[in-house]
Amino acid sequence: MDYRLQASDLECLIQAIRNKGYLLYGPTLIDGAITYGEIHSVSNLPQGWTDDQQAGQYRVMRRGDKAYFGYAVGPHSWKKYLQLPRRPVWKVAKQNQAIEIIEVQETVPKQAFLGVRSCELHAIAIQDRILSQGDYRNESYRQRRAQLFTVALNCTSAADTCFCTSMNTGPEVTLPSDLTMTEMIEGREHFFVISGGSEAGTKIMEKLPLRPISEGERKLAKERVERLAEEMRRGPRHFDSSDLKELLYRNLDSSNWEKVADRCLSCANCTMACPTCFCSTVEDTTDLSGEHAERWERWDSCFTADLSHISGGSVRADTRSRYRQWMTHKLASWHDQFDSSGCVGCGRCITWCPVGIDLTEEVRTIRALDQKQVRNQEKP
Amino acid sequence: MAADSQLIARQPHKPKLAVWKFTSCDGCQLSLLDCEDELLLLGQEVEIAYFMEASSKVEEGPYDISLVEGSITTPADLLRIQEVRRQSNFLVCIGACATAGGIQALRNFADVVEFTSAVYAEPTYIDTLKDSTPISAHVPVDFELQGCPINKLQLLEVISAFLNHRAPQISAHSVCIECKLKNNVCVWVAHGTPCMGPVTHAGCGALCPSYNRGCYACYGPKENPNGESLCHWWEEKLGADRSTVIENLRNFNGLAPHFKVISEKRERGQKGKS
Numbered sequence: 001m002d003y004r005l006q007a008s009d010l011e012c013l014i015q016a017i018r019n020k021g022y023l024l025y026g027p028t029l030i031d032g033a034i035t036y037g038e039i040h041s042v043s044n045l046p047q048g049w050t051d052d053q054q055a056g057q058y059r060v061m062r063r064g065d066k067a068y069f070g071y072a073v074g075p076h077s078w079k080k081y082l083q084l085p086r087r088p089v090w091k092v093a094k095q096n097q098a099i100e101i102i103e104v105q106e107t108v109p110k111q112a113f114l115g116v117r118s119c120e121l122h123a124i125a126i127q128d129r130i131l132s133q134g135d136y137r138n139e140s141y142r143q144r145r146a147q148l149f150t151v152a153l154n155c156t157s158a159a160d161t162c163f164c165t166s167m168n169t170g171p172e173v174t175l176p177s178d179l180t181m182t183e184m185i186e187g188r189e190h191f192f193v194i195s196g197g198s199e200a201g202t203k204i205m206e207k208l209p210l211r212p213i214s215e216g217e218r219k220l221a222k223e224r225v226e227r228l229a230e231e232m233r234r235g236p237r238h239f240d241s242s243d244l245k246e247l248l249y250r251n252l253d254s255s256n257w258e259k260v261a262d263r264c265l266s267c268a269n270c271t272m273a274c275p276t277c278f279c280s281t282v283e284d285t286t287d288l289s290g291e292h293a294e295r296w297e298r299w300d301s302c303f304t305a306d307l308s309h310i311s312g313g314s315v316r317a318d319t320r321s322r323y324r325q326w327m328t329h330k331l332a333s334w335h336d337q338f339d340s341s342g343c344v345g346c347g348r349c350i351t352w353c354p355v356g357i358d359l360t361e362e363v364r365t366i367r368a369l370d371q372k373q374v375r376n377q378e379k380p
Numbered sequence: 381m382a383a384d385s386q387l388i389a390r391q392p393h394k395p396k397l398a399v400w401k402f403t404s405c406d407g408c409q410l411s412l413l414d415c416e417d418e419l420l421l422l423g424q425e426v427e428i429a430y431f432m433e434a435s436s437k438v439e440e441g442p443y444d445i446s447l448v449e450g451s452i453t454t455p456a457d458l459l460r461i462q463e464v465r466r467q468s469n470f471l472v473c474i475g476a477c478a479t480a481g482g483i484q485a486l487r488n489f490a491d492v493v494e495f496t497s498a499v500y501a502e503p504t505y506i507d508t509l510k511d512s513t514p515i516s517a518h519v520p521v522d523f524e525l526q527g528c529p530i531n532k533l534q535l536l537e538v539i540s541a542f543l544n545h546r547a548p549q550i551s552a553h554s555v556c557i558e559c560k561l562k563n564n565v566c567v568w569v570a571h572g573t574p575c576m577g578p579v580t581h582a583g584c585g586a587l588c589p590s591y592n593r594g595c596y597a598c599y600g601p602k603e604n605p606n607g608e609s610l611c612h613w614w615e616e617k618l619g620a621d622r623s624t625v626i627e628n629l630r631n632f633n634g635l636a637p638h639f640k641v642i643s644e645k646r647e648r649g650q651k652g653k654s
Contacts, residue, residue: 031565031592056617058570075565085561265606267578268553272560285537286544288418288425299561304553305603319604354556354568354578355613 002218003210005181007190010068011042013151013179016207017112020200022149025081026114027074032060034074036081039114046071053159053347056356066190069115069183072159073346077275078113078120082144083131086298089282094291106140112149116177118170119162119344121152123275125175129338130278149200152177156184156224161347163237163360165229169344172225179204182221193221237360241331241341244363247370248332252324256365261320263355268301270349270357271326276342279307302326327362395444395543398430400464402450402457403484403512407529408475409433409449414532422536425543441467445542447535448521451477451512453484458509458518465519472538473515476528480600481635483528485512488635489647514635525550526581528598528632534583551582552603555595558586567594574614576628579605579638600633607642622646 005013017024018040026039029046039045050063051071063070091102116124124145131141155164155171164170173180178201182193193213196202232238271277281300286293300307303322308315316322334342343359350358399409413434415422422428429439446468452461465471473479481488487495488511496503515521525538534550541548551557555577559566567573567589575594577586581602588595601607607629614620629643 031570033565033570035563035565056569056613057572058566060570075570076560076563080563085563263606263609265554265578265609266604267556269556269560269566269578272557283549284546285549286540286546288421288536288540288543290540290544299557301553301557304551304557306551306553317604319606352566352569354566354575355609356617 002193002195002213002221003205003208004213004217005192005194005208005210007066007068007183007192009209010045010192012208013194013204014039014042014114016204017114017149017151019207020149020204021110022112023109024112024114025078027069027071029060033058034060034071035076036074036078036113042068045069050157051159053161053351054356055161055350055358056353058351065185067183067185069153070157072155072157072162073117073120073348075273075348075352077273077346077348078116078124079127079275079278081111081113082124082148083127083138083141083278083280083299084297086296087140089295089297091295092293094293106143108140108143108147110147110149111144112151114151116150116152117155117346118152118173118175119164119167119346120275121150121173121175121177122167122169122344123346124148124150126276126338126340126342126344127278129340134338149204150177150179152180152197154180154182154221154225156182156228158228158232159347159351160235161237161350162232162345163235163239163347164345165232166237166239166241166360167341167343167345168241171228171232177201182225184217184221184224186220191217193218237347237358239360239363239367241343244341245332245335247363247367248328251366251370252328254366254369256362256369257320257324259365260323260357260362261318263357264303264319264323265354266303266319266322267354268303269352269354271301271303272299273348273352274330275346275348276330276344277301281306302329327359330359331363394425394427396429396439396442397426397539398441398443398446398464398468399428399433400430400446400448400450401432402448402461402478402515403453404450404475404477404482406433406449408477408527409447411530411532411535412447415536418536422539426539443468445470445472445539448473448478448515449475451481451484451514452518453509453512454507455509456507461515461518470522470542471515471519472523472525472542473521474525474530474535476526476598476600476632477512478515479524479526479636480633481512481514483632483634485635486630487512489630489644512635523548526600526633527583531583531585553582554578554602555580555582555584555586555589555599558582558584559589562586562590564589567592568618572618574618574620574624574628576610579607579610596631597628597639598632600636601638605638607638611642611646622649 024039028037052059088104131138152173178198305314330342496506538548568575573594576597577595580597581599583599629639
């Protein structure tokens with residue numbers, strides 16, 4: 001059931017969530033980017049700001065209106081709150097000749113995310129399948145995820161780098177969320193269309209000064225999202241993703257990998273910014289005495305030599321093989337491994353690549369080369 | 381050559397540590413003294429046998445682990461590094477001078493005779509080599525810890541690893557990963573600031589980008605760097621001129637092979653793939 005929340009009452013939503021004991025995170029302007037940070041009040045939100053995103057370039061700028069959520073996804077994803085960048089796994093102490101393993105007891109906070117886009121809900125769902133439900137569960141992630149409260153947001157505008165329509169992950173929120181909102185600015189009217197998706201969500205809604213919504217307003221909100229989807233489908237980054245797995249498997253020796261490697265810095269920014277990339281490593285250290293040792297987990301990337309280092313060296317020593325691994329895993333072998341694509345079309349890898357390598361462009365190039373090859377083979 | 385670490389482990393005595401200085405500013409060996417909290421513990425685990433910066437008391441070699449700071453710039457250095465190698469079971473180069481020739485390797489791109497005559501009243505007193513070179517150009521080294529200066533926590537990690545017969549946890553990846561782990565906003569993408577981070581070896585904890593500055597590549601090239609692509613973007617998109625690009629490649633690690641090739645190419649006015 002949809003309701004109307006006045007934009008001037010957004011503070012009520014923020015405080016209602018915080019009063020339930022949640023640590024609330026949401027978009028906030030830090031160091032020239034709209035990134036995720038703790039939200040104490042509505043004043044932390046980047047009201048009236050938007051972003052311009054291009055391959056390898058991000059800028060914030062003023063909007064002409066007072067929208068609270070008038071921008072696309074920023075440099076970091078929610079994964080930093082669920083799969084922590086660094087965390088201790090266990091510690092060990094040597095006493096006489098015995099070794100005592102000390103379990104790391106983590107106090108997991110109750111977290112709430114405000115303004116989760118559809119692509120990001122998909123990303124969280126993908127990480128769930130790997131870190132909560134798969135064969136290699138991550139207890140820290142699982143506990144954080146189990147207590148998570150989400151306020152999802154339908155997108156009514158997109159960055160140039162967004163391509164969720166290609167990956168069927170947006171812009172409309174279709175996955176379950178405790179609350180889902182659409183921000184509407186119509187002339188002097190500024191309000192949110194809000195609906196509950198869980199008992200916890202409904203309980204928060206009971207605390208809000210909601211009004212019934214007119215059929216016209218509800219329809220208008222839906223139209224705004226649909227209009228964006230249509231615009232994006234006509235946009236330069238939209239592509240058909242239905243046959244990506246076969247396309248990439250067929251082109252493991254494409255000459256394009258070498259071309260990308262000329263530009264790729266193998267700096268790992270794409271994987272760090274990606275909301276689904278889940279690779280981590282463990283680092284074992286001792287102190288000088290050798291009496292204490294610790295194992296830490298931290299984010300790693302298929303763009304480092306260490307990730308594929310086995311006896312005899314790194315399996316993927318050059319950039320060509322690292323980029324190919326990343327892209328074919330994300331778009332192809334992910335399907336075999338986790339029953340979905342690993343890409344949600346958020347465009348972060350495009351914006352935050354220092355040299356602007358564009359995944360959608362690489363797909364297009366590989367497809368063009370593939371079709372050329374097929375045509376050549378068909379020639380008598 | 382390095383002795384088998386297992387053999388060292390069975391030695392009854394405390395491992396003997398030596399710290400050697402060649403041509404350098406002393407900053408890297410000072411980071412050992414900066415380990416204030418850990419220095420006493422280090423003293424319990426190793427015998428600090430030769431460390432002129434800290435004590436004039438000298439124990440004779442051989443030494444189990446030698447930390448070598450500085451580059452080779454004089455005929456005397458050439459002989460002394462051979463002797464240090466002979467006396468050392470495990471030789472670790474610390475800092476940009478020892479691993480890449482240091483800032484004094486800028487002379488390699490110019491004429492050292494011209495330099496000495498411009499700087500010294502009596503240049504005839506100066507007995508120096510034409511080039512500044514890293515330790516690895518003269519003797520085999522067992523480990524290189526990059527940085528100008530090195531990170532003291534990384535130095536402790538290398539010593540701890542040596543004492544406990546394990547590989548040191550010194551990541552060779554980019555500074556970008558350190559930025560992302562720290563939740564930094566990318567200064568390159570979000571501000572258009574030229575930054576050496578994507579080709580620079582981690583270790584500093586992304587110090588400059590954490591304060592909204594571009595990285596100066598103090599830690600030298602990372603593994604598998606692509607400086608050519610980085611410089612191309614600096615020039616084409618971030619508006620950096622050729623001298624800025626060359627200066628950034630030649631800050632403290634200009635002689636590191638990857639940086640050297642690209643800066644020389646830029647100096648000759650060439651760009652792109654050779």
